[in-house]
Amino acid sequence: MKAFKYLVLLVSLPVFLFAGETGKLMGTVRDAKTGEGLPGANVVIEELKLGTACDLDGSYVLINIPPGTYTVKASMVGYRTVIEKNVKIRADLTTELNFRLEEATIMTEPIVVTAREAVIKKDVTSSVITSDREELNKLPVETVGDILSKKAGITVDPGGGIHVRGGRSGEVLYLIDGIPVLDPYSNSLTISIPQNIIRQLDLVAGTFNAEYGNAMSGVVNIVTDEGGNRFTGNINFSAGDKVSNHGEVFEKIETIDPLSRTEINGSISGPIVRNKINFYIGGRRYYDKGWLYGQRIYLPTDQYGEMNGDSAWVPMNPSYNRTINGKIAFKITPKIKITSSTFYSYRWWKSYVHSYKYNPSCLPINKRLGIQEIINFNHVISPKTYYSIKASYSYSPYEQYVYENPYDYRYKFWHWYYGSGLHFDRGGVSNYWYKRWTKTIMGKAEFQSQVTKSHLVKTGIEAKRYEIYRFSMYITNPPDTTEDIKLTFPVDDLSILPVNDTV
Missing domain, CATH: 2.40.170.20 (TonB-dependent receptor, beta-barrel domain)
Structure with a gap:
């Protein structure tokens, strides 16, 4: 019989495992005719009631935005309001959205525009594959393992282990809402994560940013859903x-x-x-x-x-x-x-x-x-x-x-x-x-x-x-009959266990 107890205390300074859970929206609001910035113009994400006013040069920044698809409105007194729909916010990434407002002397209907996602993301410095809720709902997948198995550069071994670009399964870092969910003994995923709770999943394969620690071949960053103002099921x-x-x-x-x-x-x-x-x-x-x-x-x-x-x-x-x-x-x-x-x-x-x-x-x-x-x-x-x-x-x-039950008599037939x-x-x-x-x-x-x-x-x-x-132990001398003895686990004091290698 062998029993081991380990206690490890780890302190990290200053930036390890601070994976992004929220995204950023930035851009400018300008006059459609002159191209000059409009200081004081309001930019609001309607679903979150989150907004800001533009700086003196017409620029704005909004951070700490949960990933998702939103409607963004830009408005200013004396100008026609512009509404951008289908604006996608990605965790740990910047979405650039620029507005051009037309002058209006009387109240008019707002201009509604459907946003298009940029083909080139300027702030992406590594190989990142992102899947949002809309994409996942269209795929025949039920778990994180199912999702990753359909990504380029991913292989799944017969035991279900995920390998990123030929690395070992224990070299992948899994994060949920910015928290690592790894068993420190085996460096494997501690919980099973169903698809229906995922708001966004990012697979980072190589060239990790400084904010990711304890990762060698890949990082899987998951942001989970938290519900909203509308009942869904x-x-x-x-x-x-x-x-x-x-x-x-x-x-x-x-x-x-x-x-x-x-x-x-x-x-x-x-x-x-x-x-x-x-x-x-x-x-x-x-x-x-x-x-x-x-x-x-x-x-x-x-x-x-x-x-x-x-x-x-x-x-x-x-x-x-x-x-x-x-x-x-x-x-x-x-x-x-x-x-x-x-x-x-x-x-x-x-x-x-x-x-x-x-x-x-x-x-x-x-x-x-x-x-x-x-x-x-x-x-x-x-x-x-x-x-x-x-x-x-x-x-x-x-x-x-x-x-x-380690006292089960059937162990005698080993x-x-x-x-x-x-x-x-x-x-x-x-x-x-x-x-x-x-x-x-x-x-x-x-x-x-x-x-x-x-x-x-x-x-x-x-x-x-x-x-x-x-x-762990090898049972070599069990009783002749199964006694009503149960060994509870885990135990707080391993000293109560038998010290011999036999039971």
Whole structure:
């Protein structure tokens, strides 16, 4: 038996992991006839009731804008109002929007224009692929892994790991609302993220800006939805099965079960108090019966050539996944907002092992839980300056065993387990038993200000605290019968566990 405990405290100064969650809008408002700037002209994002007045040269800047598609209005006394629709704001990017107003001596109807997204983005210094809500709703995708698998330069290994430009799966940094969501033990994603909660997803592949830390091959930056002043909702259901005409290779693959794979997901969002408190709730349930079959000729308790199985064909790679996500946003004042997010995911699966084909009951079970809590305080000092303070908590346990109770008497048949891929198992069971969990507590503060038209200043500080528990053993001497003894995990004091390598 082996048990380990790690405690790591990390402080980063001044800028690490400060990925952008909001975008910036800037441009000029000029006289359509003379081309001169119009100082004092008003520019307002109608959906957010967020605006500013132009400087002496007619230029304006708005920062801290949530990503999305908006309607922007420019107006001034003595001029005809211009309304630009379909203006896209991207997280961590600048959208340039210029207005030219015509003089008007009497009240006239505003000019409505549909904006076009710039082909060349001047502030993009790395390879970035952006997907917004409109694009994701058109794609046949349900999770972040599905989205990334359809991007150029991305490969997915048989275990579902994401590789960016040939790098390892553990070299990708995942961020949700500016917070890293990685298990510090395996450097893998701690939670499953469904598509319906994503407002914008950015894939940065190479040449990262200084604000990204702990990334080697790629960065996946996700901004989640927080609802709005209009109630919206959706629910989707799908079902199916895998079919092949190569029955000589894949047993039972020609048998069609329309409910072998089922998935249901949905979301609802809207206002609790209009213009003050918004919410978003979403969830997903996925079950796959499996498509790689084994025949239960032997049982884990068989020995000395016994064949006590029922010869039934059973799937050897089933999987189950459920996620629940929620977010609430509270505008205390027009300039102060607090958001609280909760992400929960649970996954259960078995991995196919060819040597267990005729003893499928000895396949280990894998279980993984992910919980992430994020609180964000955002204060806009002026249209050009704001700061935010964030705190997050993450908990991610993982388990692997054949029987959860280490005192299960069936572990006594481990002597008849081969554990080799050179031949088929004929009874016995793996006696390996493994559990671990990690906790991450994180706090960060960020300050951002548009000092001049061409200079944006970012700075911040970040602190992390890791706790990692790892416990593994080989069970070589279980009791003759299963006693009603349960080993709870995680435990606060590992000293209560047996000190020997046997149970």
